[in-house]
Amino acid sequence: MKLISKITLLSALLFAFSSVQAATSEPVDPYTLTYSGATWSEAGYTTDVLLGTDVLDNANPETEAAFLAEFLGEGYTAESFAKSDDTGAAIAHSLYQTATQFVVAIDSAYDFTAGYYVAKFGDTSLALRNLDELNNLVFDLSWLPLNKPENAFLGLSHFDLIDVSGGGGGGGGGEVPIPAAVWLFGSALVGLFGAGRKRSNNIA
DSSP, X not given: OHHHHHHXXXXXXXXXXXXXHHHHHSXXXXXXXXXXXXXXXXXXXXXXXXXXXXXXXXOSHHHHXXXXXXXXXXXXXXXXXXXXXXXXXXXXXXXXXXXXXXXXXXXXXXXXXXXXXXXXXXXXXXXXXXXXOTTEXXXXXXXXXXXXXXXHHHOEEEEEEEEEESXXXXXXXXXOOOOHHHHHHHHHHHHHHHHHHHHHHHHO
16 A cells, blocks of 8 residues: 555656646747737738847836837937827737737827837837838747747737937938947048148149
8 A cells, every 4th residue: 555655656746847847948939829819911021120128127118218228328318208008098009920020010090200119028028129110010039938938928018119319210211320430530531642642742
C-alpha cells in the first residue's frame, strides 16, 4: 500500500514539473498569434520605426511623453497629446493583421498631425515613429509578444498620438536635422577652395 502511495506521489510530482517546464521554456512565435481579434488583411503597409520599449509604472500623458522624449534627444518637446481611450474624445480605429504586421487604422475623419506615438500591449509600452501614412500605425508582429504570450492575449490596451516640435514629425515629411560635423566639413571645403583659388591668382 505504501509503495502504491509513493508511486502516485512521484507521478504527481513529475506531472507538475513537466507542466511548469512546458509553460516556461517554450519561446513564443509571434507570427502564430492573433492580436486583439484583429481582422486579416492582404494589404501592404510600411512598418513604422520602433524607438524603444519599457514597462511604465503609470501610463499617463506625462509619463508617456517623457518616455518618448528619451529617444528623441534634446530640442524636442511634446506639442499635443491625444489618447485613444480618452473618455471624452476616444479615437475611432480598426485593427488589422497581415502575415507580419499589426495595424491600427485610425478613422480617416480624425484630423491630426502627430508623427510619433506610444502604444501599450499588456504591461509593455512601445515608442514609435510613424513613417508613411499617419492614419496607419504599423507594428512588426515580432515586437508585440516580447516573449510574453499574455501581452498578445491582453492585446492593445491603448495608443497615444504625440506631436512634437524641434524636429521632424512622422509621415515621412519631417525635416531631418543636419549634424554639426557636416557643417564643419562644408566650411573646411569652402576654405580649401578659397585658398587654392588665391594661390592660382598669385601664380598668374
